Amino acid sequence: MSSGDLNSMQEKGMRVDGIESSPKLASRRRVLMHIIVCKGCCCGVTEKRKPSVPVEWLKREWRHRRLSTSITLTISEGCLGPCDLANVICITSPSGVVWLGQIKRHKDYARLVDWAEAVSRKDALLPLPSTFDSHRFDRFRSPLFGFEKK
Numbered sequence: 545m546s547s548g549d550l551n552s553m554q555e556k557g558m559r560v561d562g563i564e565s566s567p568k569l570a571s572r573r574r575v576l577m578h579i580i581v582c583k584g585c586c587c588g589v590t591e592k593r594k595p596s597v598p599v600e601w602l603k604r605e606w607r608h609r610r611l612s613t614s615i616t617l618t619i620s621e622g623c624l625g626p627c628d629l630a631n632v633i634c635i636t637s638p639s640g641v642v643w644l645g646q647i648k649r650h651k652d653y654a655r656l657v658d659w660a661e662a663v664s665r666k667d668a669l670l671p672l673p674s675t676f677d678s679h680r681f682d683r684f685r686s687p688l689f690g691f692e693k694k
């Protein structure tokens with residue numbers, strides 16, 4: 545599904561997952577996407593021989609590039625679950641959830657920030673750079689499960 549399709553669906557009040565939001569709940573802080581960088585019990589813990597997570601650098605870049613109003617960055621001190629693939633990043637957006645694992649190099653974080661800035665400036669979801677293709681993984685046992693509608 546292209547970002548144009550998504551924008552068209554949003555304009556019509558449609559959701560990709562088919563689940564309706566409560567009309568009573570409308571956050572004033574809606575964003576294009578939400579990036580969660582894990583810094584839990586394993587991710588970024590160099591004592592466990594995991595690569596470091598450049599937390600302060602990420603926060604500084606987010607401020608410097610003024611990304612917060614369009615893209616939320618959360619540094620999670622709670623484990624996101626798949627520690628065996630540390631370091632882990634989870635990206636949520638209207639087009640779904642992307643899980644990235646084994647993020648080891650500072651330049652991977654730099655590419656992520658550059659991409660986030662491009663998304664923010666364009667005000668549209670752009671494809672994740674192909675350099676992350678080898679880092680994508682399925683978090684769930686079956687991609688076929690969905691929330692059942694009553």
Ligand code: FES
Binds near residue numbers: 585586623624626630
């Ligand atoms: S600490 Fe990051 S997935 Fe567990």
